[in-house]
Amino acid sequence: MKMSAKNIASGVVEIAKQEGAxxxxxxxxxxxxxxxxxxxxxxxxxxxxxxxxxEGLVMATVVSKEAxxxxxxxxxxxxxxxATGSTEVSLQNRxxxxxxxxxxxxxGDKVLDLTISRQLSDLKTYITK
Numbered sequence: 001m002k003m004s005a006k007n008i009a010s011g012v013v014e015i016a017k018q019e020g021a022x023x024x025x026x027x028x029x030x031x032x033x034x035x036x037x038x039x040x041x042x043x044x045x046x047x048x049x050x051x052x053x054x055e056g057l058v059m060a061t062v063v064s065k066e067a068x069x070x071x072x073x074x075x076x077x078x079x080x081x082x083a084t085g086s087t088e089v090s091l092q093n094r095x096x097x098x099x100x101x102x103x104x105x106x107x108g109d110k111v112l113d114l115t116i117s118r119q120l121s122d123l124k125t126y127i128t129k
Contacts, residue, residue: 005040005043005044005046005047006047006051008028008031008032008040008044008047009044009047009048009050009051010047010051012024012025012027012028012044012048012051013048013051013052013055013057015027016052016057016059016090017055017057017088017090020090020091020092021059021060021061021090021091021092022092024059024090028041028044029041032044049108055088056086056087056088057086057088057089057090058080058081058084058086058088058089058090058107058108059089059090059092059107060076060077060080060089060090060091060092060105060106060107061091061092061093061094061105061106061107062076062091062092062093062094062103062104062105063093063094063095063096063099063103063104063105063106064093064094064095064096064099064102064103064104065095065096065097065099065100065101066095067093067095068093068103073091073093076091076103076105077089077091080105080107084107084108089107099115099116099117100115100116100117101115101116102114102115102116102117102118102119103115104118
């Protein structure tokens with residue numbers, strides 16, 4: 001039995017709420033690949049956004065040079081809740097050793113780039129004007 005993009009998205013949101021966005025994304029990819037349905041990915045992603053928003057869940061990713069501790073993650077979660085009015089945030093921390101310092105946070109269609117390289121780039125642009 002084939003499932004609709006909407007049903008798949010609902011399952012992904014439930015997994016994200018219980019086990020985190022990383023596990024949900026991995027499960028989604030595995031499911032779609034197993035059922036030769038990778039072409040559905042863009043539609044499923046749109047449905048995931050709708051389902052998550054309807055449930056008050058924001059799925060966010062923070063990229064940092066090193067893994068963040070739970071206190072740092074909690075601070076970011078609180079800021080995202082304040083910014084979105086959401087009651088629940090699923091936060092995934094990706095480590096990127098190429099980052100000099102700072103963090104990059106993304107959720108929904110928003111990206112907040114607080115990395116040193118971005119700040120240096122902005123400074124260069126400002127100085128060369």
